[in-house]
Amino acid sequence: MTPIEDLYAIVPAGGAGTRLWPMSRRSRPKFLLDLVGTGRTLLQGTIDRLLPLTGADRVVVVTGLDHLGAVAEQLPEVSAANLVAEPSPRDSMAAIGLAAAILQERHGSVLVASFAADHVVPDVEGFSAAVRHAAVAARAGYVTTIGITPTAPSTAFGYIRSGAPLEPAEGGPTARVVAEFVEKPDAETAAGYLAAGDVAWNAGMFVVRTDVLLGHLERLQPPLAAGLREIAAVWDTGDRGEVLARVWPTLTRIAIDHAIAEPVAATGGVAVVPGAFTWDDVGDWASLADLVPADAEGVRRIGADAGVVAVDSPGVFVSADRPVAVVGIPDAVVVLTDDALLVTTAAHAQRVKAAVDVLKERGRADLT
Amino acid sequence: MTPIEDLYAIVPAGGAGTRLWPMSRRSRPKFLLDLVGTGRTLLQGTIDRLLPLTGADRVVVVTGLDHLGAVAEQLPEVSAANLVAEPSPRDSMAAIGLAAAILQERHGSVLVASFAADHVVPDVEGFSAAVRHAAVAARAGYVTTIGITPTAPSTAFGYIRSGAPLEPAEGGPTARVVAEFVEKPDAETAAGYLAAGDVAWNAGMFVVRTDVLLGHLERLQPPLAAGLREIAAVWDTGDRGEVLARVWPTLTRIAIDHAIAEPVAATGGVAVVPGAFTWDDVGDWASLADLVPADAEGVRRIGADAGVVAVDSPGVFVSADRPVAVVGIPDAVVVLTDDALLVTTAAHAQRVKAAVDVLKERGRADLT
Numbered sequence: 016m017t018p019i020e021d022l023y024a025i026v027p028a029g030g031a032g033t034r035l036w037p038m039s040r041r042s043r044p045k046f047l048l049d050l051v052g053t054g055r056t057l058l059q060g061t062i063d064r065l066l067p068l069t070g071a072d073r074v075v076v077v078t079g080l081d082h083l084g085a086v087a088e089q090l091p092e093v094s095a096a097n098l099v100a101e102p103s104p105r106d107s108m109a110a111i112g113l114a115a116a117i118l119q120e121r122h123g124s125v126l127v128a129s130f131a132a133d134h135v136v137p138d139v140e141g142f143s144a145a146v147r148h149a150a151v152a153a154r155a156g157y158v159t160t161i162g163i164t165p166t167a168p169s170t171a172f173g174y175i176r177s178g179a180p181l182e183p184a185e186g187g188p189t190a191r192v193v194a195e196f197v198e199k200p201d202a203e204t205a206a207g208y209l210a211a212g213d214v215a216w217n218a219g220m221f222v223v224r225t226d227v228l229l230g231h232l233e234r235l236q237p238p239l240a241a242g243l244r245e246i247a248a249v250w251d252t253g254d255r256g257e258v259l260a261r262v263w264p265t266l267t268r269i270a271i272d273h274a275i276a277e278p279v280a281a282t283g284g285v286a287v288v289p290g291a292f293t294w295d296d297v298g299d300w301a302s303l304a305d306l307v308p309a310d311a312e313g314v315r316r317i318g319a320d321a322g323v324v325a326v327d328s329p330g331v332f333v334s335a336d337r338p339v340a341v342v343g344i345p346d347a348v349v350v351l352t353d354d355a356l357l358v359t360t361a362a363h364a365q366r367v368k369a370a371v372d373v374l375k376e377r378g379r380a381d382l383t
Numbered sequence: 384m385t386p387i388e389d390l391y392a393i394v395p396a397g398g399a400g401t402r403l404w405p406m407s408r409r410s411r412p413k414f415l416l417d418l419v420g421t422g423r424t425l426l427q428g429t430i431d432r433l434l435p436l437t438g439a440d441r442v443v444v445v446t447g448l449d450h451l452g453a454v455a456e457q458l459p460e461v462s463a464a465n466l467v468a469e470p471s472p473r474d475s476m477a478a479i480g481l482a483a484a485i486l487q488e489r490h491g492s493v494l495v496a497s498f499a500a501d502h503v504v505p506d507v508e509g510f511s512a513a514v515r516h517a518a519v520a521a522r523a524g525y526v527t528t529i530g531i532t533p534t535a536p537s538t539a540f541g542y543i544r545s546g547a548p549l550e551p552a553e554g555g556p557t558a559r560v561v562a563e564f565v566e567k568p569d570a571e572t573a574a575g576y577l578a579a580g581d582v583a584w585n586a587g588m589f590v591v592r593t594d595v596l597l598g599h600l601e602r603l604q605p606p607l608a609a610g611l612r613e614i615a616a617v618w619d620t621g622d623r624g625e626v627l628a629r630v631w632p633t634l635t636r637i638a639i640d641h642a643i644a645e646p647v648a649a650t651g652g653v654a655v656v657p658g659a660f661t662w663d664d665v666g667d668w669a670s671l672a673d674l675v676p677a678d679a680e681g682v683r684r685i686g687a688d689a690g691v692v693a694v695d696s697p698g699v700f701v702s703a704d705r706p707v708a709v710v711g712i713p714d715a716v717v718v719l720t721d722d723a724l725l726v727t728t729a730a731h732a733q734r735v736k737a738a739v740d741v742l743k744e745r746g747r748a749d750l751t
Contacts (some may be wrong), residue, residue, distance in 0.1 A: 036708070037708070322742075322745070322747065324738045324741045324742060326731075326734055326737045326738045326741070327731065327734060335724055337721075337722055337723055337724060338722070338723045338724070338742070338747070338750055339723070339724045339725075339726065340404070340405070340723070340724070340725050340726070340727075340735070340738035340739075340741075340742075341726045341727070342725070342726070342727035342728075342731045342732075342734045342735055342737070342738050343727055343728055343730065343731025343734055344712060344715075344726060344727065344728060344731075347712075347726060349724070349726050351719070351724060353705075354705055354706070355705055355706045355707070355708070356703055356705060356706070356707040356708070356717070356719060356724075357707075357708050357710070358707065358708070358709045358710070358712060358715060358717050358726050359708075359709070359710035359711055359712065360710075360711055360712060362711065363694075363695065363710045363711025363712075364710075366694055366695060366710045366711055367708070367710055369694045369695075369710070370692045370694045370708035370710050371708075373692045373694070373708075374690075374692060374706070374708075377690070379690065379706070382706055
């Protein structure tokens, strides 16, 4: 597989993954964990998937200062110059925009592709093909997203509704203009989307030229664009610390979806290419359980196999360092760590956040 | 409270309590555990309840050789002569019959009262009153049982149906002849029993003269009676070991209910006195959970309070050494020990035995 010659990857590595408590914590966020049991963390898996498309010197990881050490340790192949540390979290537009601005400062306008550090994509070939396809539309000037072909009427993801096909030279006809981005739907709406057939899951994957991205940002979020430009200009100089300390805290907190994707889509500037590969954002334990194959007795498990007995409990998911018996709870989710235990079911996995909120209220910062 | 002068207590301490796995094990049976969190084990609680009725020198505990050391350690007030060790388990008739035969050998015919070592009776006064009442009927020659006044149509207990009242001199009229013992009913039958009002729960509590008990045994189980008589005759001599080794393995395995209570009831020889006190055989985790008061957040817990968060999970019961979050599982039962974890619900508590059976099949004797 040959790299895409003008492509840089940007990997924003942030977010705690609260719904994967007790395994993920603020101090031990989801992207630093080997949740699926592949032997590689989600961050490492993301980089493994990108390196064949870019080469090691064209991957930039943006993460919080708190996690810079762990990220550097997990990614020895990424040079220190390509690890961008944010002094504090200011949402995805600042993170991705800063990386794009630094790259444009260093190399002139280049193609960038942004992928979250904590998603799972087992089909590397399908993923690579979609990125190559997206690069064509991105070179033509579109903010280009990869829309995952839905396999179920999920209510856990946002959707992308596609419009007219692009020209063949721009990656059409399977690349299309994005008609609109829609929020996570209810079950009925999701079923309607799937039946209509013109929608894809929004996996937050963007491929775009830095001049296009930063141009939209100048127009739509001028103060944020100016701040990022000021920081990027001194990033590789001795003034970085001073400028970062002064400017970073002033940057607008906004997600790239709201800052760029939605408004640009409204004026026909966003394209979508189909991503017909398995993808998951591992948003909660139910989602993770779906990624883990069941053993001969129908038990799904990550971590060491200490023995699971499931009685009248089809579909259980367990992570524990000792034998676990689950009796009479179908789709039970049992996650034991050194300092906490979670017991829930796949259907309630989204509510784990509520339990973490209670721990926070009780002042148990050590556990959250 | 004055002791009942001619009464000896017999406490058969056997049974693993499989349904209370993973806390109870063959090596750590239920009666040796402080399951309710009172600071006393179930065995100690049983003896505490009996001592005021008998004094320390009139309590005999029958247990397996394997547990003799632990029993002696837990009961410093019971003399070694009153700890009867069975070489192997041969069911309740042999255990209780041996103790009765030894006592008759030592003291001539006496009144004995037999109570399992692993039940919970919080109301010591009510219990004592019932035993005193039962002693009257027992002295008159009845095998006398204490029938627990039902508080719900339980399907977990056997029932005692009462017949005609006894004479006042024999403890009547609230003491009655037992019409029949009935097995654990289904829910509908149990509801019918409760409506009819002439039934009580069979708690396996018997008060009887040793000459009456052993007389019934001679008639109904002659070989077993002969074996027990032979062992008892040499119990306090140097021949105990030899005779026990030779005779004990030949004894009929039968429960006292089948050997004595049911056939003697059929000919009008069993009486029942009402036991209007709270009683529980702590047969499973649901039963234990019912004995534990809920905290302000509706959580029931035994052991250290490491913090329980219950989200959409009313009625949870937890025993764990670390914080536990239960999300979306009403009446969840979560029991974490050093080497195992059980997750079930109150409604499935009886099925825990099935999980233990699977562990046995897998050769995990260390866990069962």
